[in-house]
Amino acid sequence: MARTREFDTEAAVSRAMELFWTRGYEATSVRDLTQHLGIGQGSLYAAFGDKDGLYRAALEHYRTTLAAEALRGLKEGTGARSAIRTLLMERVRVAVENGGQGCLAVNAVCERLPQDAVTRRSVRDMQEASRQALTEVLRVARERGEIAARHDPHTLAAFLVTFLNGLLVSSKITPDTHTLEPLVEVALTILD
Template sequence: MARTKEFDPDAVLRRAMELFWQKGYEATSMADLVEHLGIGRASIYATFGGKRELYLKAYDRYLESRPDFIELLSQPGPVLPAVRTLVEGYAEEAAHDELRRGCFVVNTAVELAPHDKTLARRVEANWDFIETALTSALARARAQGELAADRDPRALARFLLTLMQGIRVIGKSSDDPARLRDAVEQALSVLS
């Protein structure tokens, strides 16, 4: 007869995500996971697979837990204030991350994507998603006359995506929120 799980897999996955987010993949040992998750190694393997499979599930959980900015960007009315809110939100979140975790996706891109094709594809898919959402919003802004007709929504979206990911990197290593605010203000001025 199979034993029932004596833990909540969803709660354990959330804790695994937090640990990987804080320490990274390589710096997190199986012993760290056992201690932090409060379950045995055999339970981790039986429920999630190995460390890599757990990391992939934690990555997916992170994406699921992020706010849905598509709703913000697709609201009726002016678009550029929503874009500004999104970019400023990235800077605010980065500036107030007391644990200096950065972004799980950016951390994955830097640590693992260069040598892990599966994670590289997942990172690219996430960035494609953000780029597409921004391109759509900026095309709508151009159609509504908020953005000059000669502005390329896709190029601007790529610029903002790069800025937003850079914000995550700077926020992880700098304790100067003015650095982020100034960069955001300068970047958003290209939309005017």
């Protein structure tokens, strides 16, 4: 008779996400995961297949919670410049927490690519969602006259996502919002 799962899978994925985010994939062992999650190795394998399966679940959890939440602020109806500044600075704030843990998605790219095609697709999907959300905000801003008509919203959005990726890597080197905030202001000048 099969044993029933005796732990909350969603809570386990959330806790695993935190551990992978803090330590990285390679530095996190199965033993670290089982101890941190308070489950047995057999339960981990039964629920997620293996460490990779749990890592993918953690990335998906990140995408549907923190990454999605960051984009919701873009839809609140404030001006484009203010909404984009808030998005960028909030991402910096989260990245510098705990001594500069960075961004789980950017960390995953730096650690797992080019070998891990599944991680590439997962992070590419997150970035595409960011580009689409920013493109829409910038398209509306151009129609309202908030940004010059000469600007292509899609290109600006792609630049902002690329800038954010670099900013999040920099946040690991210099985990200080006061140092990184002026860089956000410089990036926002592209909207002029």
